[in-house]
Amino acid sequence: MTQPPPAILVLEDGRVFHGAAYGAEGETFGEMVFNTGMTGYQETLTDPSYARQIVAMTAPHIGNTGVNDDDPESSRIHVAGYVVREPARVASSWRATGSLGSALRAQGVVGIAIPGTRALTRHLRDKGAMRAGIFSGDAARAAERDLLDRVLASPGMEGADLAAGVTTAEPYVVPAIGEKKYTVAAVDLGIKSMTPHRMAERGCEVHVLPATATADDILALRPDGVFFSNGPGDPAAADDQVAALRGVLDAGVPFFGICFGNQIFGRALGLGTYKLRFGHRGLNQPVQDRATGKVDVSAHNHGFAVDAPADGPFDTPYGRAEVSHVNLNDGCVEGLRLLDRPAFSVQYHPEAAAGPHDATGLFARFCEIMEGSD
Known part of the structure; x- marks a missing residue:
């Protein structure tokens, strides 16, 4: 050889x-x-x-x-x-x-x-x-x-706006598997194919939109819920996506975000973000739901995190919010939730094609809040 x-x-x-x-x-x-x-x-x-x-x-x-x-x-x-x-x-x-x-x-x-x-x-x-x-x-x-x-001489990651380089060029639709129950507008910041599939399994017709989608573009679909995906880059550089999400929250449409979408949600609530020392990347991160105490082993891929007060509810332009999930390894914020509106996010990957699958129930929770907002 x-x-x-x-x-x-x-x-x-x-x-x-x-x-x-x-x-x-x-x-x-x-x-x-x-x-x-x-x-x-x-x-x-x-x-x-x-x-x-x-x-x-x-x-x-x-x-x-x-x-x-x-x-x-x-x-x-x-x-x-x-x-x-x-x-x-x-x-x-x-x-x-x-x-x-x-x-x-x-x-x-x-x-x-x-x-x-x-x-x-x-x-x-x-x-x-x-x-x-x-x-x-x-x-x-x-x-x-x-x-x-x-x-x-090569560029660093801080300040990098990379979603435009990985997003879909044109909108497309992932049809519901079986009976259609909900219409979801999913903003592709670097979406993985398994993510709309997990929603389609639960009766969602998923309209995937480019990262440049505005609040008007999103709301024009008259969605039952809005989803912001994972993606690369520094959330501090994603001003357009933050503005789009604020328009969605102003309209009161149910929202679910993961990974980069969690960071965009944090910024939309008025929180800051920061770069982790070496990030979380793998399939073995223990995350605790603070409301139930349940621990999920979860899949991660992120180098930035949301800086949020972890000691109780805090005020935002959209009412009270709280840190919903924390990482048991380093205490990093792993989820956010509004208490007065139907919106939540997590920092990890519930779709996890390669596993683990502990957190797939979050898609069912998204469907529940869409059902409850009718």
Whole structure:
């Protein structure tokens, strides 16, 4: 077997990891983050929320089951780069239509295989997420100092407005499965395909709108409920989406948001957001519902969070609100709820195609508040 060419991963603080090229050869830049999921690498790669990020997988073997046509969460791979420890040499699954390495090459995704993914993860946990670059083939032959200069010249994530680059170009409709019960307007900030499917399973006809949709665009559908999706970038840069959501809240239409949608909801309520040290990315985050005490193990992909008072209800332009869910690892706000209007959000992913599925009941709750608003 032909040996892959050498590759180098360079972090903005000067830390360097040497390895072998995986996927496409060349160079790429992005925010260096890690994902702790042991399954679902295809869902991770195709999640639009990973735009402009280089993702390191902490699970040691990646690519064992290849890729298929059923599991992608969008039409293409969105990660800026990919870091693994041991890429599979063959794909072994009856569902596989190809290998992961071939898919990365076909879509021009530059990756690297390094023996030190554990060291990389520990470094990021200590120093925080940071800019990075992967260089392979001819690009890896430059001096490390020159490569570091190129990393330092690349854009960071703070202040990045990325939803426009991953949203749908045109509105489309996901029909209800079975009897139609509700019309939902879903604003695509980087939506995953499983999300409208979960709503369709519950009788929702989902009208997916571009991230540029205004409140007038949304309300023109006369929806029973409005949904804001996950997505990439800094919520502090999403002023247009905040304005659109405020128009929805002014109209009193039931609202549900997840991940980036939770952050937009927080801003619409007058709260701030901040960047987490290294973020939550994986399938194993324990989140507690403060009203019931129930703990869900949940899927996450976010580097920002809402700054909200956790010690009781607080006032907003739309009445009283409260923090509904908290992360039991670090106390991070994981959900918000209005007490006087039908609106709530969570910071995690209840659709979770790759699992876990503890939180899928949140879609039923959305349907309940739409039913109750009639």
